[in-house]
Amino acid sequence: MPRMTARSRTEKHRASTPLELFFDLCFVVAVAQAGGRLVHALAEGHPGTGIAGYLAVFFGIWWAWVNFSWFASAYDTDDTLYRLVTFVQITGVLIFAAGVPRAFDDGDWTLGVIGYVVMRLALTSQWLRVVHCSEGAERRVAQRYAIGITLAQLGWIGMLFVPADMNGTRTAVYVALALCELSVPAVAERDRRTSWHPHHIGERYGLFTIIVLGETIAAATVAVQESVDEHDALGELLPVAAGGLLIVFAAWWIYFAVPIHNYLRGSRQAFIWGYGHYVIFGSAAAIGAGIEVAVEGATGKAHVSTEAASAAVTVPSAVFLLTVWLLHARHFKRDVAEQLALPLAAVAILACTFAGEYAVLAAGLVASATVAAGEVLSRRPVPGGPVSTSVPPSHA
Template identity: 40%
Template sequence: MSDSPPAATPDGGTRRRRVAVRRERMTGRDPAEPGRTATPLELLFDLTFVVAVGTASSLVAEMLAEGHLSDAVTAFAPAMFAIVLAWINYSWFASAFSTDDWLDRALTMLQMIGVVVLSLGLPALFHSVEEGAHLDLRVIVAGYVVMRLAMLLQWWRAARESLRHRRVALANIRWTGLVQVGWVALAFSSPPLAVTLAAFGVLAALELLVPVFAQGNAGGTPWHPHHVAERYGLFAIITLGEGVVGTVASSGELLGGPTGTQWTGDAVAVVIAGVGLTFGMWWVYFTVPFGEILTHRRRRGYLFGYGHIPLYAAVAGTGAGLHVAGLSLEHHASIGEVAVVLLLALPTAVYLFTVHVLRALLLSGWDRFHLLTTSLTLAVLAAAVLMAVAGAGVAVCLLIVMAASFVPVLGHETAGRDHQRRLLHRLRGGAAP
């Protein structure tokens, strides 16, 4: 509340007029609202995840360069799961209920604090895995729980102010709160590594099932398909930024000389391969009109939403792979050249394959053309690895990996675009969702 200047009263005196701070009722957004786009608040929220993804990518690159493959995967998988899931939970709620008033902004700021705390806990997680005794999740879970508590307050507000969505809001509070108790118990009990990983898998599965439990009998939420698709595209760009970061990190010492102007052939190859691979992956992602697909197949929102978890992890892994390649070329890595190429080719393959699978499942279009382009893409990636086995330099193999990302691009820009247009036409014509 804020005070305004005195106002006259009927008896000639004065009184203070009190003006309420603006707060809108959280009744749910219109899922067909025209022109719905990401808000400045959502874009600011995304900035905190730049730090989280960048930290995880950098830490896993260092472990991979030292040859600790199993430890790197053991730490990277839960880190990326926590980061991406936290972003997903906020984004879907905001698409359905965001009011952008002072309370919504305050609770978003609280979630941003949680993201920062989570990021600060990532080094401890990776270090604990290297030691091999346990999985140090305490700081990560503390940050994650802060974010989830803010979400519980958001759901409580929706339950109070939206009679239509009260049941689904209360169900989300119940199931989300229950899972958080499990996370806290796991983080602060410090069981052996194997037990921790098993318990993490169970709790992760429960997190993924919360929307099923909460919305199964209570109805869905009014999320906006084009808004959700735009938000996912923006987060894809954020994670793709790690490819640029990895390229810069890879090129540092390769420039040579005190002024950094003595470019070598390896430096040129790394810059071209890094930027080209990042650009190719971006192009592949945005060939799929996810917003239009979700408009007609709303019931596949769950598949779209959580199907992006391995996709985002693969993108961050690609950035880490570029960083490892640079460390190898600078003679700061303890792994061989074949392993270096594999560490870039594998996450690239996972990413490109995941985009294809998401397109196929959402469109119900397991067509021969996209199967052919996907097969050719994987074949080019395999060729890059085989060339490394045959003794080709890392820089050359990086260029081959980059070329693989443009195989589906060329396919789409030739025959693929028309084929996808036909599938979308069939979708608009009332095909079964």
């Protein structure tokens, strides 16, 4: 059996593996469950509890995916044991997904925590394998990861014994445990970083973004189909469907406007960029949920106002654009005009909330115009500006 030793950060042709892609696709099940519960809460007029539940559930999905992806970037041996442990992690996410409705509707996290612990302890076994196969500073990093993850899982199990209605105590415990989870990599890698591969990490995040956007399109398509079959309201749904499609297309274009691996050189940039994708992934998935709410609003199924149904689309769309700009798009802008494109687009999309039944279509047109503006701005010469030949001209 091969030793689990660190892979080179400069390895050529480092690409995502079929196992990683399979892992991502299984995670979409959990994303779909979280989005479905968010749709129900928003359509019933409970945005506060719906958004809070969605953020809590999505944290578990996102954080388990993040830890697997960064570990695999540094230590993927693709041998029999590694594959089997990854299958255990996949089993954990499916258990977690099955527990999403209970966590959302009843505050019962039992099944969700069981699935989460299965995922995380399987990853701990991978870190213990690194401990066994390494020495010195690398061994200490692996030990810290194994200890930190294990302690966090004991905390999640302990949370189950806190009553759900105990004056917000469980919520406080959840937040504290989430912060503990987020601190594990920083503590573990305080004197030596793992050998994650910048190009591989950039590709992994990009592929998961594609999968989440694909789930958004799938969920919206099913919602439109069901509404047409039940209400024969194709005319009312066309603006929502067209606008939603334009938003998703623009989201893809804007996210992939520039390659990010050249930016991911140090741990500080990587931590901020990687952690920030909680918002990017969460808002991308929420766009699909919002489109479903807008469809239900157009057919009279949603128990909310037109503005509230529209906001379910425009708010996550604006958050997505703003976060993509903040995390990496802004690092490739050449002047003020390019820098302002995405922030102004986010504001304009929010304003579309009040465009009545054409709000989603208006937001889609704004998103499309933003892509077009980015293409025009990136191709014009800027006096004294840098001329780059290493990135494509698109700077939406």
